Amino acid sequence: MHPTKSGRWITQTVSSTYLSEAVAIWFRDLRSEFRTRYAVNSILMFALTTLVAVSFSIGSFRIEESERPFLYAVLLWIILVFSALSGLSRSFVKEQEAGTMDILKLSARPQAVFLGKLFFNLTMLGALGLIIVPAFILLMGYKIKFPGCFAAMMVTGGLGLGAGTTLVAAMIAQADARGALFSALSFPLLLPLIITAIKGSERAAYGISAAGWPEVKIAAAYAVIMITVSLLLFPLIWEE
Amino acid sequence: MIYKILLTIWMNLIIAAVFLYVEPAAGFPGEVSRILFFHVPTAWVATLAFFLSMIASCVYLITRKVNADFLAQSSAELGFLFCFLATVTGSIFAKATWGSFWNWDPRQTSIVMLLMIYGAYFVLRSAVPDHEKRRVFAGVYSILAFCTVPFLVFVVPRITNSLHPEDTLNPASPGMDMKTLIFFLGSLCAYTGLFVWMLRLKVRMLRLLDREQRAFRSNF
Numbered sequence: 001m002h003p004t005k006s007g008r009w010i011t012q013t014v015s016s017t018y019l020s021e022a023v024a025i026w027f028r029d030l031r032s033e034f035r036t037r038y039a040v041n042s043i044l045m046f047a048l049t050t051l052v053a054v055s056f057s058i059g060s061f062r063i064e065e066s067e068r069p070f071l072y073a074v075l076l077w078i079i080l081v082f083s084a085l086s087g088l089s090r091s092f093v094k095e096q097e098a099g100t101m102d103i104l105k106l107s108a109r110p111q112a113v114f115l116g117k118l119f120f121n122l123t124m125l126g127a128l129g130l131i132i133v134p135a136f137i138l139l140m141g142y143k144i145k146f147p148g149c150f151a152a153m154m155v156t157g158g159l160g161l162g163a164g165t166t167l168v169a170a171m172i173a174q175a176d177a178r179g180a181l182f183s184a185l186s187f188p189l190l191l192p193l194i195i196t197a198i199k200g201s202e203r204a205a206y207g208i209s210a211a212g213w214p215e216v217k218i219a220a221a222y223a224v225i226m227i228t229v230s231l232l233l234f235p236l237i238w239e240e
Numbered sequence: 241m242i243y244k245i246l247l248t249i250w251m252n253l254i255i256a257a258v259f260l261y262v263e264p265a266a267g268f269p270g271e272v273s274r275i276l277f278f279h280v281p282t283a284w285v286a287t288l289a290f291f292l293s294m295i296a297s298c299v300y301l302i303t304r305k306v307n308a309d310f311l312a313q314s315s316a317e318l319g320f321l322f323c324f325l326a327t328v329t330g331s332i333f334a335k336a337t338w339g340s341f342w343n344w345d346p347r348q349t350s351i352v353m354l355l356m357i358y359g360a361y362f363v364l365r366s367a368v369p370d371h372e373k374r375r376v377f378a379g380v381y382s383i384l385a386f387c388t389v390p391f392l393v394f395v396v397p398r399i400t401n402s403l404h405p406e407d408t409l410n411p412a413s414p415g416m417d418m419k420t421l422i423f424f425l426g427s428l429c430a431y432t433g434l435f436v437w438m439l440r441l442k443v444r445m446l447r448l449l450d451r452e453q454r455a456f457r458s459n460f
Contacts, residue, residue: 188388
């Protein structure tokens with residue numbers, strides 16, 4: 001395959017690097033997502049529905065002041081994780097359903113495909129976080145003592161969430177019963193991250209013994225390890 | 241055959257001795273401490289089995305020898321069985337000493353995590369129709385899952401303290417007298433022997449099933 005004059009095809013040429021291929025796939029996915037808005041709609045609607053349900057049944061005064069930092073952190077992460085699990089598998093499943101998997105295999109190197117899909121999933125998670133976290137804070141009256149630490153926890157937690165699920169999404173796209181399978185396979189892998197993120201958010205909200213941001217570091221380490229291992233393993237499941 | 245007979249005699253001897261000959265350890269109420277001889281070996285076999293399964297998965301991904309995958313699958317299944325037994329015996333011990341069957345002690349958290357990972361592993365295996373693909377995916381998933389376990393081992397103890405008696409993990413600790421130690425190691429050997437016997441049966445079964453399927457397909 002060779003690039004056309006307009007340069008709109010994703011092609012593997014001598015000059016293309018892993019990063020340029022990954023960015024090309026990322027932009028292509030963003031463009032197609034912008035046209036259909038399937039993944040972003042399903043993730044956001046899921047998140048908004050749960051947020052409204054939680055806010056309606058708990059409100060901002062139902063829980064004791066001293067219990068709030070912990071319980072609100074739990075609720076926030078339950079909303080974030082399960083809305084992410086409801087839509088992130090789309091990145092690979094849509095290739096399988098549209099029959100474009102083989103073309104993608106021909107036009108880019110496996111690691112570049114993985115990185116492109118990871119960037120796309122992280123973009124989705126970023127959009128989810130930007131909308132849901134402020135809405136949650138406003139609706140529930142969540143008081144946070146250390147906003148910087150809290151924001152860092154959200155960012156690293158989101159990174160870990162994307163890193164831990166992208167490889168699973170690639171696997172379940174090639175299996176039966178995709179929807180249920182994605183949550184079942186991702187959840188055990190995400191459990192350490194979720195426990196860490198809840199603890200970190202709780203500490204940032206309390207404002208005590210949050211020095212050094214230990215949970216932020218653990219979540220960042222989790223993301224780095226998962227991305228590295230996924231990059232090594234991805235060619236095995238991609239070239240089957 | 242001779243292996244099976246020897247194993248039966250050995251296990252029966254250990255069980256009888258553990259109940260009739262060894263005295264219960266000091267510091268535990270009543271006869272509770274006897275569970276040491278059954279709980280710790282099951283947990284040890286579960287660890288061994290999962291580790292073996294991970295290694296066999298790596299070997300399969302590198303060499304693509306079907307036998308390695310049979311070993312990985314059988315080992316994971318037996319590991320799941322023994323992990324479940326360790327959870328149940330541990331829970332009984334928890335009721336007797338801590339007062340409740342389940343209280344999310346770090347040990348209980350990590351064992352549930354293991355059960356969930358391997359539960360998901362079997363779900364994945366059953367969901368991929370293609371044989372070759374199924375083996376590769378299962379191997380990849382078990383390596384990926386293995387990479388998250390250190391986080392649980394280091395992260396969860398930061399959050400709560402464990403009540404789990406540490407003597408049971410370290411046979412060389414002064415908390416265990418000579419007689420107990422001998423029968424404890426004897427029990428470990430018995431359980432490991434049982435695991436090896438079951439593993440060989442399981443692998444043989446998978447190999448026969450595979451051969452039968454191949455013969456069936458070659459008829460067409």
